[in-house]
Amino acid sequence: MSKNLTKRETDYSKWYNELVVKADLAENSGVRGCMVIKPYGFAIWEKMQAELDRMFKETGHQNAYFPLFIPKSYLSKEAAHVEGFAKECAVVTHYRLKNAEDGSGVIVDPEAKLEEELIVRPTSETIIWDTYRKWIESYRDLPLLINQWANVVRWEMRTRLFLRTAEFLWQEGHTAHATEKEAVEEAELILDIYAEFAEKFMAMPVIKGLKTESERFAGAVETYCIEGLMQDGKALQAGTSHFLGQNFAKAFDVKFTSKEGKLEHVWATSWGVSTRLMGALVMTHSDDLGLVLPPNLAPIQVVIVPIHRTDEQLDAITDKVNEIVKELRNKGISVKYDNRTTYKPGWKFAEYELKGVPLRIAMGPRDLENGTLEIARRDTLTKESISQIDVIDYVEKTLTDIQKSLFDKAFDFRESHITEVNTFEEFKEVLNTKTGFVSAHWDGTAETEERIKELTKATIRCIPLNNEVEEGKCILTGNKSQQRVLFAKAY
The missing domain is CATH 3.30.110.30 (C-terminal domain of ProRS)
Structure with missing residues (x-):
């Protein structure tokens, strides 16, 4: 497994590409530039999604869903926006296929041409602001705080799993406000949420800042961002929050009646993070042996591997392990007991090392007799024999320590660079x-x-x-x- 992994110092890019595949996070698909996110990778994304979704809802945001397809004319309404995305758009021109007369397969039916082409969303500002025009009438309808979890398509020519793919998953927030001040405060609030998530859950230190005018989101007045630093010394933009001013409100004629009875355009924001965070997670912490995952996002926080020669030994170990598993789960810790007999313990150790499981517990017949077990940390690769009586407290404290240690290590690296x-x-x-x-x-x-x-x-x-x-x-x-x-x- 990890023995065949390219070393970071040899070729960092190759190391990353290999690790994403070998650790079962994702793989390239039959569609050029698109990826298949495998169950283990998707489990990490689900944990990211759950935490962010909680943070959004705690600040008053609600989830909705908008169409995948956007009429081409909508993109033409905001000049800077269409210019920014025109070269990345996938376009639907027909709505039907038919069998070729020569029997060679299916072809596009030339008679099924759409009256107006549809754009596969690269981002949803235009379709959402056309919808908001119907939803917003007075100041009582504001602020409107909407988020959606979706996929988008940006036709990238050079792709890399998670970091840059033609299709990717993300969340995109779109909010409407009565005043400029409220909209700016919203954009800054979301930036703080992104930074808190990156640092507390991903254990990735970030710098909060503003983009220059040439680097701003297409159609934005101001773009806020969080920037992380990867182990190879390259920066990675991990999230952006945009103050859109009244650009989209004017383009789509979204007005409201103020408390004073005046008809005014609303003020807007949009913001998003994507599965690019998965790439950031891999590159911030992982090593030459495989993934290193912070406990707060690890799908499996603790794995327990039995060491046995006979079925009787396995049964005895399993009885004790089941007690430990129950106690750990009662504490909210995700734990897996790998009692497969088709793989040897050494193979399992290597597998969970490659997959970045924070803590690995090994228990054999002698441990059962002595009331002990061995715990290995993925971040430091250290092992310790402890009493079974102390295992729950030890695991809780050590997971907290791993989370902090990973952040501190990444922070020190960033500061020294x-x-x-x-x-x-x-x-x-x-x-x-x-x-x-x-x-x-x-x-x-x-x-x-x-x-x-x-x-x-x-x-x-x-x-x-x-x-x-x-x-x-x-x-x-x-x-x-x-x-x-x-x-x-x-x-």
């Missing part, structure tokens, strides 16, 4: 030798941003929200700058 530079030569040297985030002055122009990208392949990941005003000079042009921004090479 943020480097301040003041010249373009320093900038290039850090990118080539140390990688990670580079904190540097930028003159605020799109031209300079694009030129730096052309010369180094590094982009401005964000303008950190906690940035202090600091006068300086742009590393490329020497023009005045009021603050540092974070550059990095990114996924």
Whole structure:
């Protein structure tokens, strides 16, 4: 299993691709650029989904569902939006197939052409805002706080499992507000939710910031983001929240009657995270032996493997294990007892190591006699023999410690890979030798941003929200700058 896994230092990209497949998270499908998410991978996504869904609902959001297909004319109503997504859209032109006359198979029926082509949603702003026009009449209908869990299609040419696929799963929130202030507060609230989820559940430290104008979501006035740093020193955008102003409300004529009796356009936000978080989870913590999963998102937090030679020994071990399993589950801990006799314990150890199960318990006949068992931690690869009486408390405390340790390790790595530079030569040297985030002055122009990208392949990941005003000079042009921004090479 893990013996055949490419080492990270040898080829990080190949290591990632192999690990996603070998750990049974996902695989490429028969449809170009699309993936099959396998049960183990989907179990992790379900845990992500459940926690985020809870956090959204606790802040007043409700789930709904909108059509997969969007009339082409809808995309034309918001100019920046259509320009941003035009090159990625899949288009439905016909609604029927028929058998070819020569018997070669099915063909598109030329007589079944749609009057108006349909776009397979790359994102749902347009179809949702057309719907909101019917839902919103007065200030009493606001705020409207809607989220949907869905799939979207963006026709990517170069794909990689979870990180960039033609079809992916996500949630997209779309909200309408009476004032600009309320909409901005909503966008910032969601950013905080994303950051809290990333750090508390994924154990992935993130930097909250603003995107530059050229990196904003198509049609947004402002885009907020969380940025994580992967083990190879590349950044990954893990979530975005957009203040849309009144752009979509005006495009789709969504108005409300205010308390003062005036007819006004609403203010809007949209926000989303996707199965890209799965890729971030893999790359933040995993090692050359396989996945390393934080307990808060691990489908199996504890696995118990019996070690036996006879059926009688297995039966005796199983009786004791069943007691432990019941107690652990009563504590809300997900546990699996792997008593398959078709695989040897060593094979099972390797399998659960590859799959990143946080804790592995082994119990044999001698453990049964002595009232002990052996527990191995996936994050540190350490083993300890403990009393069976202490196992429940030990597991609870150790799972908490693993969660914290994984975050601390990732945080220390991130902090040691943020480097301040003041010249373009320093900038290039850090990118080539140390990688990670580079904190540097930028003159605020799109031209300079694009030129730096052309010369180094590094982009401005964000303008950190906690940035202090600091006068300086742009590393490329020497023009005045009021603050540092974070550059990095990114996924």
